[in-house]
Amino acid sequence: MTGLEFVFVLIAALTLFSAVMVVTTPNMVRAALWLILALFGVAGTFVLLNAAFLAVVQVVVYIGAIAVLMIFAIMLTRKVMKDSGPQTNSTWGLAALIAAALFGGLTFALTRSPAATLMAPDFSTVSDPVAELGRALVSPQAYVIPFEVASVLLLAAMIGAIYVAWKK
């Protein structure tokens, strides 16, 4: 096992453990803190995949904004759901069965696919992926339309969120 593989297994194990804790911990504030650890693990995976820009965006957007927003919402709604009460609904067994079946099916299909044994090409052949990504996001030949549509979606969601949460 090479050093890179060892680091990957370490990060993957940490991320999956934190994810399991997110969905099973009764205490919601602790679940949010486990979520932050899982998001850091995903950022580490991006670093392993040579996507440095996305790793930074992951930390800034997911951990800096989304996780903090989650903690705010948990604290604002905290007193109604006591941590001692049941946190899972009556069909959690069926949910676990569906999730396990999905994982089994995906693993079965993925290990059989010809792409599974693909090895990563040499990274040094690319000039600068961050500059490449920046050009692709504003170039009319590439992804300027999806990028602008995402911006409009974000604006609409922001206005909608303010309207929905407004105290009438």
Next chain:
Amino acid sequence: MPLSWYLIFAAALFSIGLYGVLSRRNAVAILMGIELMLNAVNINLVAFWRYSDLASIAGQAFAVVVFAVAAAEVAVGLALVIAVYRRRETVAADEINLMKW
């Protein structure tokens, strides 16, 4: 390391998120499960970019769009949770059943 390692890792993360969405009662916990699922999708997108043509930046560009959609989703979702909490004094998903058939 082969591509399948990343794909199986992402599949496991997606399944854990799906379990969270289907089993938790707290609406904020359901949103956390959705975040885990979106992260799994992003790992897949970036892994496919890294393991195929590095010059075409499609995987990373779509991952950026997924980031924007995740931020929009969580903003609207939490606003809905706060609005429901204000009216009904609950955030348990199985007690918010006014519009259920």
